[in-house]
Amino acid sequence: MIAIIPARGGSKGLPGKNIKFLHGKPLIAYTIEAALSAHNIDQVFVSTDDVEIAEVAKSFGAIIPFMRPAEFSRDDTSSRDTVIYTLNRLDKEFSLKTEEFAILQPTSPLRTDHYINEAFSLFKAKCADSVISYCEQDHPISWHKYLDDEGRILDIFPNVGHQRQTEEVSYFPNGAIYIYDYEKYLKNTIDSNKTYAYIMNKENSIDIDDKLDFEYCKFLMSKF
Numbered sequence: 001m002i003a004i005i006p007a008r009g010g011s012k013g014l015p016g017k018n019i020k021f022l023h024g025k026p027l028i029a030y031t032i033e034a035a036l037s038a039h040n041i042d043q044v045f046v047s048t049d050d051v052e053i054a055e056v057a058k059s060f061g062a063i064i065p066f067m068r069p070a071e072f073s074r075d076d077t078s079s080r081d082t083v084i085y086t087l088n089r090l091d092k093e094f095s096l097k098t099e100e101f102a103i104l105q106p107t108s109p110l111r112t113d114h115y116i117n118e119a120f121s122l123f124k125a126k127c128a129d130s131v132i133s134y135c136e137q138d139h140p141i142s143w144h145k146y147l148d149d150e151g152r153i154l155d156i157f158p159n160v161g162h163q164r165q166t167e168e169v170s171y172f173p174n175g176a177i178y179i180y181d182y183e184k185y186l187k188n189t190i191d192s193n194k195t196y197a198y199i200m201n202k203e204n205s206i207d208i209d210d211k212l213d214f215e216y217c218k219f220l221m222s223k224f
Contacts, residue, residue: 003035003102009050013210019056030109032060037113040120047086049073108176110204119177119198129184133177134197135205140167174205
């Protein structure tokens, strides 16, 4: 299995976050090291449009087969388009195609090889089309509301007002691990009744998007 780490330059929420130093090494290094240590991953590729990210990624053992073009590096570019572009070029130029692959975002530094290995074991055990990492939601989904233009609260769900203890537990994708069947992904048939959730704990599910996330992650790493 191959792993693709998408690492676009030009972050708005936290400038330079993919190579920002976190406890002595660049943020992206944690994901590269976890992928290289995972026993089911054969090769680790970083998809980036940024020369500095590419150099840092290479220094930690990742492969940069080509630079990502500008049209796949805009703010509004979908991750799926970027991944398909990468897969197609790997297949065409390097004859590299595997039955399954992983997408590992560089903003999840507390996701280790242990979690990647377990997610892949679930993928195999279920003969899945895809496995995506999830984390338990802090609050019942029925508590969520819309706000109108003047700030008035609007219900999203009916039957509000239940006690938290009686609410069914809900989960959200934490962005740490995506494992896909290669052919199903190319055909866009990955969200099926054979898509399964791999549940991670909250402490290891942090996804760094802004400075607050970054500082919280530093706190967790120093404490644990």
